[in-house]
Amino acid sequence: MKVLVPVKRVVDANVKIRVKPDKSGVDLTNVKMTVNPFCEIAIEEAVRMKEAGTATEVVAVAVGVSACQEQLRTCLALGADRAVLIETDVDIQPLGVATALKALQEKEQADIILFGKQSIDGDNGQTGQMFAALTGMPQGTFASEVTIENGKAYVTREVDGGLQKISTSLPVVITTDLRLNEPRYASLPNIMKAKKKQMDIFTPEELGVDVTPTLEVLSVEPPPVRAAGIKVESVEELVDKLKNEAKVIP
Amino acid sequence: MSTLVVAEHDNAELKPVTLVVVAAASAIGGDIDILVAGGGCSAVADEAAKIVCVSKVLLADNDAYTHQLAENIAPLVAELGAGYTHVLAAHTTTGKNFLPRVAATLGVAQISDIIGVDSPDTFKRPFYAGNAIATVKSSDAIKVVSVRGTAYDGVAAEGGSAAIEAVTSVHDAGLSSFISEEIAKLERPELTAASIIISGGRGMQSGENFKLLEGIADKLGAAIGASRAAVDAGFVPNDMQVGQTGKIVAPDLYIAVGISGAIQHLAGMKDSKVIVAINKDGDAPIFQIADYGLVADLFQALPELEALL
Numbered sequence: 001m002k003v004l005v006p007v008k009r010v011v012d013a014n015v016k017i018r019v020k021p022d023k024s025g026v027d028l029t030n031v032k033m034t035v036n037p038f039c040e041i042a043i044e045e046a047v048r049m050k051e052a053g054t055a056t057e058v059v060a061v062a063v064g065v066s067a068c069q070e071q072l073r074t075c076l077a078l079g080a081d082r083a084v085l086i087e088t089d090v091d092i093q094p095l096g097v098a099t100a101l102k103a104l105q106e107k108e109q110a111d112i113i114l115f116g117k118q119s120i121d122g123d124n125g126q127t128g129q130m131f132a133a134l135t136g137m138p139q140g141t142f143a144s145e146v147t148i149e150n151g152k153a154y155v156t157r158e159v160d161g162g163l164q165k166i167s168t169s170l171p172v173v174i175t176t177d178l179r180l181n182e183p184r185y186a187s188l189p190n191i192m193k194a195k196k197k198q199m200d201i202f203t204p205e206e207l208g209v210d211v212t213p214t215l216e217v218l219s220v221e222p223p224p225v226r227a228a229g230i231k232v233e234s235v236e237e238l239v240d241k242l243k244n245e246a247k248v249i250p
Numbered sequence: 251m252s253t254l255v256v257a258e259h260d261n262a263e264l265k266p267v268t269l270v271v272v273a274a275a276s277a278i279g280g281d282i283d284i285l286v287a288g289g290g291c292s293a294v295a296d297e298a299a300k301i302v303c304v305s306k307v308l309l310a311d312n313d314a315y316t317h318q319l320a321e322n323i324a325p326l327v328a329e330l331g332a333g334y335t336h337v338l339a340a341h342t343t344t345g346k347n348f349l350p351r352v353a354a355t356l357g358v359a360q361i362s363d364i365i366g367v368d369s370p371d372t373f374k375r376p377f378y379a380g381n382a383i384a385t386v387k388s389s390d391a392i393k394v395v396s397v398r399g400t401a402y403d404g405v406a407a408e409g410g411s412a413a414i415e416a417v418t419s420v421h422d423a424g425l426s427s428f429i430s431e432e433i434a435k436l437e438r439p440e441l442t443a444a445s446i447i448i449s450g451g452r453g454m455q456s457g458e459n460f461k462l463l464e465g466i467a468d469k470l471g472a473a474i475g476a477s478r479a480a481v482d483a484g485f486v487p488n489d490m491q492v493g494q495t496g497k498i499v500a501p502d503l504y505i506a507v508g509i510s511g512a513i514q515h516l517a518g519m520k521d522s523k524v525i526v527a528i529n530k531d532g533d534a535p536i537f538q539i540a541d542y543g544l545v546a547d548l549f550q551a552l553p554e555l556e557a558l559l
């Protein structure tokens with residue numbers, strides 16, 4: 001069984017981003033970039049499927065600028081067998097990514113496509129579900145447990161009320177939640193090995209797809225700042241403030 | 251201009267977040283219809299018909315829709331939605347599951363998690379864990395939009411008298427089946443609906459210690475939340491996680507106990523009206539956004555607080 005893992009290059013989760021003064025976007029100069037944390041979890045799950053003998057090949061794919069090769073090399077070091085970059089300078093949006101990935105899937109014919117549930121820069125939470133719609137596949141979103149058995153996927157999903165279990169036919173789209181697994185670190189020998197692994201690069205045009213976005217970002221602003229608060233000295237003072245100043249408790 | 255709002259419900263009751271989505275639809279303007287898709291959900295349609303500013307309720311009552319499986323719901327919403335200028339749903343795990351499928355089926359973008367409507371084609375939405383707010387304009391013929399549960403006050407649940415119309419088309423894709431669910435039994439208000447929330451983090455040290463929060467929650471009628479670290483450590487279940495990738499809340503009072511204040515946690519609660527932080531580390535980032543900060547050991551402060559309420 002082949003597993004395809006779409007990975008996004010994003011700003012590191014620990015970076016406190018700044019909005020550009022001219023409101024044109026977020027300042028990304030000299031900011032540390034990484035594999036989107038949810039995609040790291042997806043790679044880990046795919047590699048575990050291979051180690052367990054469920055999967056035979058793990059292919060990582062990114063859609064974006066040439067520098068995404070760095071993140072794809074990381075995925076190769078973490079255990080992916082080969083990588084594909086669909087290279088574009090367009091500020092690509094979920095429907096464009098899903099369309100490009102659909103064209104790749106037509107070549108790859110993967111059985112399991114493991115997305116992250118959300119990119120931590122865009123916070124869209126759309127791409128996996130869109131890809132599933134375009135390819136007519138079932139989806140197991142926000143997965144905290146996945147088992148592949150007898151030609152079916154069994155997925156435990158983290159939903160607002162608790163947990164839900166579903167089963168689906170294959171091929172299937174899975175999107176990962178935080179508690180699916182804990183990703184490993186790449187070892188030095190594996191980082192060296194990753195340099196020799198295969199990486200193919202296509203353009204959207206070569207795949208015959210148009211990835212032009214239909215959403216235009218008019219402006220980007222920082223969120224409103226909260227007025228500075230105070231420190232209270234004791235629990236009594238806290239209760240007094242909440243009752244008499246903020247008036248939020250009776 | 252016309253909007254189709256997809257109701258959120260559990261086949262028995264309409265979820266209050268639907269009223270927030272209707273409020274967003276009113277901000278867009280034009281006629282508002284509500285789709286109630288489920289199995290044995292006619293009571294929900296009756297409830298939806300009473301919501302103010304709703305013109306019509308579409309009731310798709312079929313076994314295929316009982317568990318809101320995206321493979322079945324999305325084609326239904328896409329088929330009906332093709333007749334509207336806007337399709338709206340809540341940015342909950344249910345909405346997040348099926349709505350992008352609707353958008354892709356219609357061949358349009360989705361605008362996720364909006365917090366405001368500037369005009370019928372222009373919306374405000376947070377990204378980068380709420381550290382930036384984008385104003386986004388769509389050139390698509392149909393705008394598919396998910397609405398943050400804290401974006402608006404809900405419209406009135408009573409006062410309308412919309413007609414209910416049955417939808418007969420059935421989409422049963424046969425791709426997925428529901429097996430089971432473990433839905434947390436709530437003895438307290440639901441997190442996203444509570445006006446007071448007290449949340450515990452890694453500093454709580456164990457699930458057992460969450461009892462210290464329960465006593466206070468009972469006195470205040472509060473809901474209990476948690477940080478990711480507390481959920482990952484197994485102290486409490488996933489449905490209690492507040493944050494960028496958990497639930498987004500904005501109660502009147504949010505009390506963060508033993509939570510450091512990572513940006514991913516702040517993303518889920520920094521729009522609360524009053525924020526209280528109890529943490530033994532005076533330099534913890536949570537104090538930067540707290541209206542009232544108490545530097546103290548939670549194991550001393552919590553029993554004292556409970557006694558004083």
Ligand SMILES: Cc1cc2nc3c(=O)[nH]c(=O)nc-3n(C[C@H](O)[C@H](O)[C@H](O)COP(=O)(O)OP(=O)(O)OC[C@H]3O[C@@H](n4cnc5c(N)ncnc54)[C@H](O)[C@@H]3O)c2cc1C
Binds near residue numbers: 450478491494507534
């Ligand atoms: C992709 C991604 C998504 C994420 N999504 C979320 C999310 O949705 N929600 C979320 O919460 N986090 C999320 N996180 C995790 C986040 O980055 C932090 O790791 C997490 O919020 C930390 O939880 P915490 O504050 O409970 O733990 P810690 O950061 O360990 O803080 C514990 C605090 O408790 C205090 N403390 C300890 N003992 C006591 C005591 N006896 N009395 C008083 N205070 C005490 C300490 O001083 C410390 O400040 C995400 C991270 C990533 C990478």
Ligand SMILES: Nc1ncnc2c1ncn2[C@@H]1O[C@H](COP(=O)(O)O)[C@@H](O)[C@H]1O
Binds near residue numbers: 092119120
């Ligand atoms: N440019 C991209 N390249 C590859 N995968 C992507 C890209 N954008 C999004 N994805 C995938 O879709 C998931 C959800 O992203 P989003 O819909 O942007 O929240 C990510 O975790 C990735 O698995």
